[in-house]
Amino acid sequence: MSLTTEFERYKNILEPELLKSFDNLNISDNLNEAMKYSLMAGGKRVRPALVFAATEALGAPAEKAIPAASALEMIHTYSLIHDDLPAMDNDDLRRGKPTCHKKFGEALAILAGDGLLTQAFVRLADPRWNISPENKLQVITAIATGAGAVGMVAGQVLDMEFEGKACTEQELEKIHNHKTGKLLLASVVSGALCGDANAEQLQRFRTYGECIGLAFQIADDILDLTATTEELGKDSKSDLKKQKATYPSVIGMEKSQRRAADLLAQALDAISPFGEKAKTLSDLARFIVERRA
């Protein structure tokens, strides 16, 4: 099956479940509307796809990983909402639509982000989720660590600190690894835990996750320079305008493309023992490096 078909299949599993997250949220309609607006804005759902594909690579059904996939998409969405705020990146467009604060105002956007982040953990601790309590706690640790102060949040701070400054390849890798890589890694690890990976298997998924995590951001940097605003659904060349350090600006375009290709090869190698069951996971790695948006 093509990756497009797989993305569709995963979306059909995920989207009704994302909507279900709002079923019992009966306190503030405005809060729910703002959270739903951003969560259902139609992203590619790369993180949930990684979760599902990792679970399936171990022979377990994708459905077993629904709470992890939902939580990761909620956390990714919250990070976009906060990242777009005037005090942060000050972006007006996201996925081709007005950003959350443009639509609902800053205060509600801050709180919608806070709400999505918190609801992710409600979902992960759900007693109805039928994986072992131990694995559930390991998934929570993986996701909270990947999202927090040694993960994505730290990466956002580093990204800010280096804005307008020259940085070395090593510094750039540290920024990227944390800003994007750690949550992608957490997605793969969570999926593996939902598929009951043993320690040796988990290490393979971890290597895959680390490689595609970094490759994803290199590809993003390249895209910001080469794709149009229409292709991206957000302003193109925005990194350049904000004088953000990017792979092409630090090591050049050609070396960036080579590095992404190397990381892809490493990722594919790590999951090769899972054979045909890991086909979607392999396709996802290729997509991450070769995508046009």
Place this chain on the structure above:
Amino acid sequence: MSLTTEFERYKNILEPELLKSFDNLNISDNLNEAMKYSLMAGGKRVRPALVFAATEALGAPAEKAIPAASALEMIHTYSLIHDDLPAMDNDDLRRGKPTCHKKFGEALAILAGDGLLTQAFVRLADPRWNISPENKLQVITAIATGAGAVGMVAGQVLDMEFEGKACTEQELEKIHNHKTGKLLLASVVSGALCGDANAEQLQRFRTYGECIGLAFQIADDILDLTATTEELGKDSKSDLKKQKATYPSVIGMEKSQRRAADLLAQALDAISPFGEKAKTLSDLARFIVERRA
């Protein structure tokens, strides 16, 4: 022992543990500094005290509840940081010191809040915490639910929506119950779970938590009118200036005081079967209603 002594004892358990949360956060010094600045600003630590006192009321040592107490203080602190932001309450002073965004700028304050919220769940899922995985997950559910979109975050949105508007006593209670009550309730419930409460005991702690949750906010509303900026460590009469709905403004000062006293009596009644072991929990309920800051 007096409550002051108990507060000191709890602080001596809590504060080194809060500092330990930063031990392995080695990615961004600025992020750590901003989180630490707000977390260690010397609050009363009411939520951790409720956790510890509930655990002790069941005959278990307070130490057993350290991760829950730490997580709740981190979540409370994040909510203050975000609440103080210019787009929200726009406050310059908190606990007698410049607010996080005044000291570190808005972007870092938003991220410090996000970081504290996320690290709370890292702490709660910690495999080294020696309570059962099932209880750990129940604590996570209680805290995430109390903090999220049917809890504190929803309450903050409601609070915003009613700013400058008349509201009924019922609406006010809904705002307060969510903005403050749900996280205080989560504190008591978490403490009870750390002390291995059975279902009947848990219900008693729940009743206590609901009553003191509401009483806390009524007392806060009264204090905003009657205490000075020096006593509060933040601007007094700020609710009045912002035309916020408060108990005194909706039902009058005298009726507010009576309602707080009734809730106190109900709370004390609920935990009476725990006898002398629940003395600190009783003292805390009295403090919450009768405090001057």
